[in-house]
Amino acid sequence: MPNFRNRESVRASLGSRSPVLMPSLLACDFANLQQEIRDIEATGVHGLHLDVMDGHFVPNLSFGLPVIEAIRAVTDLPLDVHLMIDNPAEYAARYRDAGADCITVHAEVLDDPRPLLDEIRESGAMAGLSLNPPTPLETILPALPHCDLVLVMSVMPGFGGQEFDPVALEKLSRLRDDPACDALLEVDGGVNPSTIADCVRAGADLLVAGTAVFGADDYQQRVDSLNQLARSGRDG
Ligand SMILES: O=C(CO)[C@H](O)[C@H](O)COP(=O)(O)O
Numbered sequence: 001m002p003n004f005r006n007r008e009s010v011r012a013s014l015g016s017r018s019p020v021l022m023p024s025l026l027a028c029d030f031a032n033l034q035q036e037i038r039d040i041e042a043t044g045v046h047g048l049h050l051d052v053m054d055g056h057f058v059p060n061l062s063f064g065l066p067v068i069e070a071i072r073a074v075t076d077l078p079l080d081v082h083l084m085i086d087n088p089a090e091y092a093a094r095y096r097d098a099g100a101d102c103i104t105v106h107a108e109v110l111d112d113p114r115p116l117l118d119e120i121r122e123s124g125a126m127a128g129l130s131l132n133p134p135t136p137l138e139t140i141l142p143a144l145p146h147c148d149l150v151l152v153m154s155v156m157p158g159f160g161g162q163e164f165d166p167v168a169l170e171k172l173s174r175l176r177d178d179p180a181c182d183a184l185l186e187v188d189g190g191v192n193p194s195t196i197a198d199c200v201r202a203g204a205d206l207l208v209a210g211t212a213v214f215g216a217d218d219y220q221q222r223v224d225s226l227n228q229l230a231r232s233g234r235d236g
Pocket residue numbers: 024026027049051082155156157158159160161162188189190191208209210211212
């Protein structure tokens with residue numbers, strides 16, 4: 001059984017470190033998964049982003065419960081699990097049992113996300129709600145008080161290596177300025193050295209980056225430079 005942390009402590013720890021780079025293992029070398037985790041952990045990152053895809057909600061398959069369990073067994077880093085699946089209500093509890101610290105579900109597949117967000121919170125995980133680039137921000141506003149995290153997609157989910165869509169910046173700014181929103185704000189897709197500072201300036205706390213991290217020859221150098229650019233967005 002994983003060593004469960006509670007959502008308040010994970011949320012406080014991530015929030016106090018904002019802006020936080022969250023490497024997405026989708027872009028790592030799956031044939032060397034444990035070594036990749038060790039190498040990225042050694043750079044000093046504070047969490048890992050894990051993309052679960054079902055081939056229905058998104059036109060791609062990635063990995064599921066057994067892989068999350070295997071990752072949980074080899075790292076103590078917070079695991080931020082992004083469920084890109086049609087039926088998150090059927091699976092959320094099982095991802096918590098597998099070791100997820102944060103579970104994010106998509107607004108597009110839930111008529112009313114609030115009961116599921118509450119259930120995720122009651123399980124002890126942080127509850128996240130995500131929306132795709134074409135989905136209006138208005139669709140998630142009633143659920144904000146039930147969210148520990150809002151994940152603003154800056155690409156259509158399904159594949160790494162896509163170009164950043166600036167529509168995410170406007171959504172982040174609006175969320176940051178909304179007094180009803182005290183969730184951590186996360187952005188995912190096309191986050192790289194050219195876009196990361198703008199994301200932080202717009203209000204992002206958590207920055208998911210796959211290709212920009214695992215596509216680099218030197219992970220330490222890339223993580224350091226992304227962190228520096230992120231901090232320049234916060235302080236500049
Ligand atoms: O959610 C995702 C894909 O659906 C990935 O997390 C995202 O694409 C990150 O990859 P990259 O940094 O290469 O854009």
